[in-house]
Amino acid sequence: MIDYIKGGIAELTPAMVVVDCNGLGYGVNISLNTYSAIQGKSSCKLYIYEAIREDAYILYGFADKQERELFLLLISVSGIGGNTARMILSALSPAELCNVISSENAGLLKTVKGIGLKTAQRVIIDLKDKIKTTSGASAISGGMLAMNAEVNDEAVAALTMLGFAPAPSQKVVALILQEEPNAPVEKVIKLALKRL
Known part of the structure; x- marks a missing residue:
């Protein structure tokens, strides 16, 4: 299992980064939040989630562990895959997403491309107890890791x-x-x- 990749940024787009790690280029899917965090830098460290399927081996990268934990929680919801979770994390910052879920704001969540009202409500119902917000800063289940x-x-x-x-x-x-x-x-x- 790959926990993180650290190396030089060979290519960077808002949806993907190629990280040069000792001469090996890893194509990593990223959210807009991660793009903003690493934009303008020559190197980066990304926390990785590996999606291994029969037809593909996809890496998702995150600038911090909290965003990866939220991604893991999102893909645990029925009907939410890696690309949809990445879309949600591109539209909302981790703190905003925690606030949307804890305040049960399905209307704001369904403004994300590809999320309908039923999916938004399912995300809120499934994750409301796992996500708590404390004094504006978000903490996942009181600092608990997704695992x-x-x-x-x-x-x-x-x-x-x-x-x-x-x-x-x-x-x-x-x-x-x-x-x-x-x-x-x-x-x-x-x-x-x-x-x-």
Whole structure:
């Protein structure tokens, strides 16, 4: 798995960048936010998402990890693929997208090319609980990484089955994952049982 690519910028368009990494040119699809962040620079570091399909091997690049986490959340929504997620991230900055989702502004989200009202509503419903905004700055589930969302969901489900209320379970699990982001689900549950 490629986590990031760092190198010189060989070619740059608003939709794609070719990063020269030791003589090997990687064609990376980017959003307008990332384009703005790397425009005018001679080199860059892009956080990568690899989309490997039967007929294609596509790289999506992001100027920061937060934008990549939002991209991963967006493509987890049914009906949203890589290009649509990139289109959303081109139309809205990560902070704006977090605000649109948390304020349930489907009208603004459907102004993005290729997004209808039903898709906009699905994005909001699916991601509202995963995205929280704090004092204008956006944080994903209290700083939780997208890959921790699965551990979070499993731990909360297990604690709920054990008879604990979902709301306090969610709070305790989120705190534990902030302290130990790489903790496996078993450890999270054990720590949560001590605190509940």
